Structures are given as structure tokens and as C-alpha cells.
Amino acid sequence: MMSAQHSKVPAFDKNELIAAVVQDAANHQVLMIAWMNKEAFDLTVKTRHAHFYSRSRKKLWKKGEESGHIQEVQSIHVDCDGDAVLLKVHQKGGGACHEGYRTCFFRTTKDGAGWEIAEKRLFNPDEVYKKK
Amino acid sequence: MMSAQHSKVPAFDKNELIAAVVQDAANHQVLMIAWMNKEAFDLTVKTRHAHFYSRSRKKLWKKGEESGHIQEVQSIHVDCDGDAVLLKVHQKGGGACHEGYRTCFFRTTKDGAGWEIAEKRLFNPDEVYKKK
Numbered sequence: 001m002m003s004a005q006h007s008k009v010p011a012f013d014k015n016e017l018i019a020a021v022v023q024d025a026a027n028h029q030v031l032m033i034a035w036m037n038k039e040a041f042d043l044t045v046k047t048r049h050a051h052f053y054s055r056s057r058k059k060l061w062k063k064g065e066e067s068g069h070i071q072e073v074q075s076i077h078v079d080c081d082g083d084a085v086l087l088k089v090h091q092k093g094g095g096a097c098h099e100g101y102r103t104c105f106f107r108t109t110k111d112g113a114g115w116e117i118a119e120k121r122l123f124n125p126d127e128v129y130k131k132k
Numbered sequence: 133m134m135s136a137q138h139s140k141v142p143a144f145d146k147n148e149l150i151a152a153v154v155q156d157a158a159n160h161q162v163l164m165i166a167w168m169n170k171e172a173f174d175l176t177v178k179t180r181h182a183h184f185y186s187r188s189r190k191k192l193w194k195k196g197e198e199s200g201h202i203q204e205v206q207s208i209h210v211d212c213d214g215d216a217v218l219l220k221v222h223q224k225g226g227g228a229c230h231e232g233y234r235t236c237f238f239r240t241t242k243d244g245a246g247w248e249i250a251e252k253r254l255f256n257p258d259e260v261y262k263k264k
Contacts, residue, residue: 009239009247021153021162028160030153033216045244077237078247080229084165086237097212105209105218107141112177115141115210 010041011082017053018083022063022096025074025088031096032104034063036085048073050087067128069093094123142173143214149185150215154195154228157206157220163228164236166195168217180205182219199260201225226255 010018016038022031034052036044040060043051050063050071064070071089078085095102099121106119142150148170154163166184168176172192175183182195182203196202203221210217227234231253238251 019151019165021165023162030155030162030218033151033153033165033211042244045241075240076242076244077240077250079165079236080231080233080238081236084236086162099212101212104211104213104216106212108207108209109177110208112174112208118209 009078009082010036010038010085012038013083015055017055018085020050020052021084021086022050022071023086023088024091026090029103030105031071031089031091031102041085044073044087045076050089063096064092066130067093067098069095069128071096094128098125098129100125100128141210141214142168142170142217144170145215147187149187150217152182152184153216153218154182154203155218155220156223158222161235162237163203163221163223163234173217176205176219177208182221195228196224198262199225199230201228201260203228226260230257230261232257232260 012018017035019033020036021033024031035055037053040051040053050073052061054061070092073087073089075088076085097104100123101119102122106117107115108118109115144150149167151165152168153165156163167187169185172183172185182205184193184195186193202224205219205221207220208217229236232255233251234254238249239247240250241247
């Protein structure tokens with residue numbers, strides 16, 4: 001195992017991405033996970049607003065650019081092997097999830113097959129996101 | 133955007149993996165991020181001990197199999213697009229990180245270039261992990 005202290009971080013993978021876990025700095029909920037390329041990471045550091053890279057849309061995005069639910073970054077952490085960051089943020093607006101929940105992890109399972117919704121929906125996505 | 137409630141979850145990617153964020157159920161620290169294939173997910177559900185899949189070693193592993201620092205799973209959550217899970221766990225032993233820290237996210241940055249260690253080392257990895 002290499003010494004993380006001396007490794008180059010962040011360590012972008014072969015797709016030039018790192019994983020980014022986002023945690024509410026106030027109540028400590030894990031809000032979401034997304035991906036960052038170097039541009040998204042650099043913009044997040046510079047602007048203190050969370051930016052990510054969409055693998056499906058193949059483009060940079062700013063969290064809240066459409067919903068207004070931006071994330072103000074309080075601190076940035078990197079993990080031991082350098083390929084994941086943790087952002088502690090102040091979540092503006094109703095929630096982090098585009099489905100209207102506070103967190104994206106609103107479903108839970110006991111048996112790995114059935115999933116229950118364990119959070120209340122806080123906003124109606126149809127009202128927050130413009131129809132395409 | 134598809135309705136997550138009706139999507140198949142977990143949604144393993146083209147490499148047959150999902151991301152797994154691990155959070156301390158008691159103090160809410162984000163401990164680590166790792167990867168799961170279906171076998172790791174199923175074993176985690178069944179045994180209530182966190183199991184992962186190592187992309188570098190290309191094998192299943194049980195968290196704590198060598199260190200004894202196992203993670204007892206309290207609850208399992210899945211995110212809106214189904215390709216990430218959140219485990220809330222009881223972390224046994226000194227910490228989650230193989231470098232001797234409580235969490236793998238022990239380094240923090242202000243400018244994105246310099247990284248400072250923001251946690252105390254809790255154990256000596258050389259004493260916990262057998263020399264190969």
C-alpha cells in the first residue's frame with residue numbers, strides 16, 4: 001500500500017473522474033454522490049459552489065443551476081487513495097435530490113430486494129425543474 | 133428523468149459495480165467509499181457486515197478481514213438513480229482507514245493544491261496489518 005500523503009491528489013481515474021460524496025455540514029446527512037473532472041473540481045475550489053461532471057450528459061454542471069438548490073462548500077476532503085473527495089456543504093433550498101427529497105438516498109432496504117421510501121418529499125420536481 | 137421508484141436497484145454499471153458510501157451510524161462521519169459487485173452487495177445484506185469489491189485486486193473483500201475493524205451494517209440506502217448505496221454502520225476497532233485514521237477522508241484542502249492532515253492517527257497500520 002502506497003503512502004497517501006505523498007501521492008498526487010486528487011487522483012483522477014482513466015476516465016479523468018473522481019467520485020464526490022456530498023455531506024450536509026450542519027446535520028451531517030449524506031446528500032448525494034456525483035462525479036468530478038478536473039474542471040469541476042477546480043471550479044468547486046475556486047467558487048466554493050459544488051460543480052460536477054455528468055457522465056450521461058458528458059458535461060460540466062453546477063449543482064442547483066436549474067433548481068436554485070446550490071451547495072455552498074464549507075470544506076473539501078480527499079480520501080486515502082486520492083480518487084474520492086468529500087464536500088461538506090450548506091445545502092440551499094428544499095433538498096439535494098432532483099426527485100424532491102432532502103437526500104438522494106431516500107430509499108432503504110432490509111432484504112436487498114424490496115425498497116421503501118424513508119424520507120418525506122419536500123418539493124415537487126415538476127415545479128422546480130423546467131419542462132424540457 | 134426516469135422515475136427512480138420504478139427503476140431496478142441497485143443498478144450495477146457496465147463494470148457490474150456500484151459505489152458504496154459508508155457512514156458511521158453513531159457520529160455520522162463519512163468513513164470511506166468503496167465499490168460493490170452483486171456478490172458484495174448480497175453478502176452485505178445477508179451477513180450485515182460490509183463487503184466490497186476491490187477494483188485493483190479484482191476480488192471480493194470483507195471490511196476488517198485483516199484488521200478486525202469490521203463494519204456492522206445498521207441500514208442500507210440507495211440513491212435516486214440506483215448506482216450508489218449508503219451504508220450506515222457501527223465501525224468496530226480504531227478506524228475505517230487502512231492508514232490508521234478514523235476516516236479515509238483525513239486530508240483537507242483550501243486551495244485544491246495543498247493538503248493538510250485534519251485527523252489524528254489512531255493506530256499504527258504496521259501493527260494492524262500483517263506484513264506481506
